[in-house]
Amino acid sequence: MIIFPAIDIKDGNVVRLFQGDYDQMTVYSEDPVQVAKTFKSCGATHLHLVDLDGAKEGRLINFENIKRIIQEAGLFVQVGGGIRDMERIKAYLDLGVHRVILGTAAVTEPEFLKAAIEKYGDKIAVGVDVKAGRVAINGWQKVTDIETGDFLGSLEKLGVATVIYTDISKDGGLEGTNLEAYEDLEKNYSFQIIASGGVTYMEELRVLKNMGVYGAILGKALYAGSLVLREVVKHFEQ
DSSP: OEEEEEEEEETTEEEEEETTEEEEEEEEESOHHHHHHHHHHTTOOEEEEEEHHHHHHTSOSSHHHHHHHHHHHOOEEEEESSOOSHHHHHHHHHHTOSEEEEOHHHHHOHHHHHHHHHHHGGGEEEEEEEETTEEEETTTTEEEEEEHHHHHHHHHHHTOOEEEEEEGGGTTSSSOOOHHHHHHHHHHOOSEEEEESOOOOHHHHHHHHHHTOOEEEEOHHHHTTSSOHHHHHHHHTO
16 A cells, blocks of 8 residues: 655645644644655655645645655655646646646536546546535535535546545544545445545554555644654555
8 A cells, every 4th residue: 555645735834734624724844845855764655745725726826846846855746736727737747746636627627537537547636525425626615516426436437547535524633534435435436546534543554455445645643643654654565
């Protein structure tokens, strides 16, 4: 199972939100590049980057910070936040991003998602952010009427290779993730699943790995010290 330490960037800082609430934000560093380098020194091979300003505003606001991370950290990088047209996908892939995550646009513009998959294949992932069984968009600020199962079914029909599934209610709480949701996803869908939101304990990671989950994103648990990245990578990537 691949471990993706997460760097969420807002106003150039490394931050974590509680359940996507921009008013409940903790700043952990003013230097995203150094955080990425620290993750690499702990054995990380992959990195999950989110432009939180971009997710909220619908444009690439932290592009330069992400560029520096790619140039200086030397990790497999997947990026999301504000990627809502083909030009922005191309800009990131040309930069050296390995996988681009579509969130809001995947929900609101299915034809765009289809075109992106047809052109870029497995370089496109879809972030499925869920609250009370419905899909959320715009940096989790708006919950749609779209049922999660219906949306996942449409993604499978399009041939989406990777889905990053987040139960918003679990995010940032340090109380564990929604293991039942990932068990259901593994049983019923063919895409690679990356678990995101509330992953806090080593035992959870063991369960996710045994389920066959492709990857897990670690955020608050790393920054708060609930999980030690060097130990996690040692146990689950080797």
